[in-house]
Amino acid sequence: MEKEQMRKRPRLAWDVPPEPEAQRALELGGEGLRKRRASPPKRDDDRDGHYVFNLGENLTPRYKILSKMGEGTFGRVLECWDRQTREYVAVKVVRSIKKYRDAAMIEVDVLQRLTKNDRGNSCCVQFRDWFDYRNHICIVFEKLGPSLFDFLKRNKYYPFPVDLVREFGRQLLESVAYMHDLRLIHTDLKPENILLVSPEYVKLPSSKRVSSDETEFRCLPKSSAIKLIDFGSTAFDNQNHSSTVCTRHYRAPEIILGLGWTFPCDLWSIGCILVELCTGKALFQTHENLEHLAMMERVLGPLPEHMVRRANRGAEKYFRHGSRLNWPEGAISRESIRAVKKLDSLKDLISRRVEHSTSSLIDLLHGLLKYDPTERLTAQQALDHPFFRNPTS
């Protein structure tokens, strides 16, 4: 219903001549204004359907393109100057391909639902506007800083201190609790989709020394404020769900086993993300289902029999004699066996990396990484966990 209403919104005609008032200004000698507000010449999209632009050009008379901030499957995100509100914004310019345009309209629906219910504290990126320009859906957001993944990468994958992970975890859970209350499932939670609000950071000498006269530095964000982005894969609880969702490393076992999925799949992803922020490395660094399940068993113990028994036809082949994982027999290479063997139990993984609050963090992670989605912590239960409630525990 909401989606219908969205689509009925009239298409805005950005390439038409200026309005009468602006036209009059032009006639009175506003050549500079005309040039400043003019649309660039029409060009073909590139072969992937991306909008072709030059920096400094206009995207509608309102937005001036300043830089490219990111790129994803759906399109490119451009930093723009909003002449109307006089602020910097991030505009996602979606590829002009039907499936991406359709997905973008679902993202707009989700963003409208999130905005309508937001009391200003949801930790989801603020949505400003959307429009259709030269066959590209454009979605305007507040401008944010780098993603947690970008930050980790630039910091040579140096882990975040546990107190910062706690602040990130709390905000992430709050935004997901808010989405779940609205019956929305994000389905693509990962460090790339969590952005720091501010790009500012401080540089501190790290405990590691490169050589006696050379000190290594690590960076820490000045502020712990984060926001969640990318609602392009968000699912409505009451709609049909596609069988596979989530980026591989953050995908829950019920998805791999073909058991169907709902809200708890987001909590599994959060468990994986928190481990990654504490260790600097993706917990399940894999591209293949059997290896992924073997890694899970190495870190978290055996999969429960009742889940394995219900595995769908596609996943049955990963098991022998009913419930035992076909591992290492089914491994595709020695490297794969080695990669699994290298992993530690969750307890050891965290104890080796985290300086304090270790036991409450491990307990929280065990709750988020419960195999059985019906036993997994909900976002609200996780927020009530001692790791957040009682930071000194």
Ligand SMILES: Nc1ncnc2c1ncn2[C@@H]1O[C@H](COP(=O)(O)OP(=O)(O)OP(=O)(O)O)[C@@H](O)[C@H]1O
């Ligand atoms: N509000 C914002 N402020 C600053 N940068 C942003 C903002 N939104 C997105 N970005 C940047 O653009 C990148 C792509 O954005 P987004 O994830 O929304 O696109 P996508 O095409 O849906 O990606 P995916 O392929 O993950 O689905 C992000 O990783 C981030 O670097």
